Amino acid sequence: ISKILIKLKKLLVKVLNRLKSYHAVVITFEPSNPKNVMTKAEIKLVNWENVDDALTYEPKEKVKAFHSFLGKGDLGYYGYLDGEFAHRSWVTFGPGKINQWHHFVPLTLKEGEAVIHWCETTPKARGFNIYPAVLNKIVCDIGDQFEKIYIFTTRDNVGSFKGILKAGFIPVNAVEVYAFMGITIYKTKKVEKVIYEFNRANTI
Secondary structure: OOHHHHHHHHHHHHHHHHHHEEEEEEEEEOOOOOOOOOOOEEEEEOOOOHHHHHOOOOOOHHHHHHHHHOOOEEEEEEEEEOOOOEEEEEEOOOOEEEOOOOOOOEEEEEOEEEEEEEEEEEEHHHHOOHHHHHHHHHHHHHHHHEEEEEEEEEOOOOOHHHHHHHEEEEEEEEEEEEEEEEEEEEEOOOOHOOOOOOOOHOOO
C-alpha cells in the first residue's frame, strides 16, 4: 500500500506542476570586467571533508545533491561568515545541458565552457558582498581555462541580479518564458531593454 501511495503522490505532483503557470524573464551573463570584490567572509573550495558544512542551513536532500556534484567533478565554493556556513555556489563544466530556470530555458554547454549555478547566501549573511566575491574568485580561479563562463538569474531576483553585475558580469541573452498545461513559449528579449527595465525598477 505504501508503494502505491508514493506512486500516487508522485503522479499528483506531476499533474499539479502541469496545471501551474510559469512566467519569468531569464537573463544569461558572462564575465566582462572581473572586479576585486572585498568581503569579510572566508571562501573555500568544497571537498569531501567540508561538503557537509552546508547541513547547518541546507536540508539533507540538497547536501546529498552536493555530494553528487563532487562525485561527477563539479567545482563547489562555500562562503563562511564568522566561521559559519553562509554561501554556496557550484560550477558545472561542458559539454552538457542544464536548465536555467526550473525545467525551462535550457543552456547548452560546449567543451571548454562552464556555468555557475546553485548559488545561495543564507539570510543572515546577506549584505556582506559574499555572493559577488565568490563569483569573482571563480572567474579568477578558472577564467583562463575556459572560453566561456555563464551564470544566470531572473529579472525579478534583484539580489542575485545586483550581485552578478557587481562581480563584473554583463548580460548576453534574455528570454521570456511562459508555460501552462505543458505548453511552453519562449520569447527572446533585447538585453538592453531588460537592463533598462531593471534599472528603472531598482537602484543599483
